[in-house]
Amino acid sequence: MTRLPFAEQISGLGAVDLARRLVGARLLVRGTGGTIIETEAYGRDDPASHSFRGPTARNAAMFGPAGHAYVYRSYGIHLCFNVVARPGEAVLIRALAPTTGIDLMKMRRGSAPLCSGPGRLTQALGIRPEDDGAPFDTTDLSITLSAARPDLLVGPRIGISRAQDLPWRFGLAGASGLSRPFPPQPIRQ
DNA sequence: ATACTGATGCCCT
């Protein structure tokens, strides 16, 4: 049973919808990976987004094809890994529950936590600057969406100074290994 | 538990 290319599965989704869909999906990078448990959406007219001021050399992948990777260096030290949605929109992957290649992740990281936080996750998975702009559905890089729609936690994004009010951070309810706790969730009935 | 600091790349004004 074949499956649609990842780019087609997410075709037309904005960053917020894609961020919600990616929680619970499986991410594999060259033999390491796990279940995505935390994401953040970054929009096109979003003051906290790298795309806010339009295309540059650094953010070019955010304006490239949907369903490709956007990888950038953060604070000069860490890499952060995103999935491109509509033009100028992307989803930051902030945490995984590791399932595959855990020994390799431990060698790269040295100590726990392995994938709790965007910089730790890229180190554990061996993400490289050259992965910027790369497609999924390859032997190096793949995402498998989950059929289930798990309960999500929602909260403000981490580590930004603008648009702090937007509830564009999403987490898998009940997951351990979130990069930070979520605020108390509103009651759903 | 929170608070600060240094490491470092690179786009922005």
Added chain:
DNA sequence: GGGCATCAGTATG
């Protein structure tokens, strides 16, 4: 020169 979509280490309640 300023400001980060961060982390690890250290210091202090």
